Amino acid sequence: METGMELYFAPLACSMASRIALYEAGGTATFHQVDTRAGRLADGSEFSLINPMRQVPVLRTDAGDTLTENAVVLLYIADQYPEAGLAPREGTDRYRLQQWLSFIGTELHKLVFIPLLDSTSNDGAREYARSRIDRRFGHLDAHLHGRDHLLDRFTVADAYLVTVLNWAGFRAIELAPWPALRAYNDRVRARPHVARAMAEELALFRAEQARPAAG
């Protein structure tokens, strides 16, 4: 299905989950890379004009609406491709999907990983963030024991979780103490569409890191 969706992203940021969702759905979008260090798009324009919070992802829909917040962008994309089954449409399964999106966004992304990844953070904030890992990874590990995915099939919550777990490697956080979580992460990363999205964004990330910071 051809759409006019536009996705603003930064390589390996949480917006990678939207790329994974699009590839898994066989969907398309126009991707706009954001230099989050400089706060600019490739054409030099200010990203804050598109999102005053200066965060990716931003999705511009076919209808011209602008959506922010990773969990919502993921739900929107999944809903455009119902045949791909990336999100239950209604009922308890829909709430359950949103429960996992919320858990990943609040407990992992914001509480643990932002203080670990943000260059403006400090040692105390990083120590506090690391002290939160055990219970949260343990909760995931217990849930994933005997399961292939967070729900009963691959959904956008899995796209979000592998995107967040990818950051663990950048901060020397080993998944070995949580074998079900580690096996899950390996299994989801091995999906061809996930592997393709991650390889492409890693290449873009390295190219960005190799450039001098914008003046």
Added chain:
Amino acid sequence: METGMELYFAPLACSMASRIALYEAGGTATFHQVDTRAGRLADGSEFSLINPMRQVPVLRTDAGDTLTENAVVLLYIADQYPEAGLAPREGTDRYRLQQWLSFIGTELHKLVFIPLLDSTSNDGAREYARSRIDRRFGHLDAHLHGRDHLLDRFTVADAYLVTVLNWAGFRAIELAPWPALRAYNDRVRARPHVARAMAEELALFRAEQARPAAG
């Protein structure tokens, strides 16, 4: 409408938003107070048996499902009382509501307020959390300029936001630099159902603080 919903809550915690939503909807639920310091219910049983993350709210639905994550519990309650209009049912407005629920949960609740409220936090984590306030309160202030609510009427996102802003007072964070946000907060707190919920939970909170910690 009479339901068999059961809500696990702690006084003045984010679960207060669910009490507000129920009162606004004219709904009912059985409330179970959780002593989050001791991790126990009033009957002495372990709360971790109900939620291994030991977080409120937990909602047990009529069908016996257990839902966690504040944003999801709020959506579920709103959806049980469609006539109350606490959540748009579908379309762009539904995504927009979820965008605000996600923003409040990730940017305010987890990034700013958890490190400020958690007694196991540290000075660095608190300093980092405070450094995040300006942009986030500024974003809300700009959005609320000329608006009465986050969407075009009172929704569960407003219930969540006043619950979170209530914590600012506990940490001497003044809203004065953000006049639209301050006026919004005053306006929503003055709603009779909101005022009733907050007064009841403040009384429960004070009673809990006055008790010795469970041994």
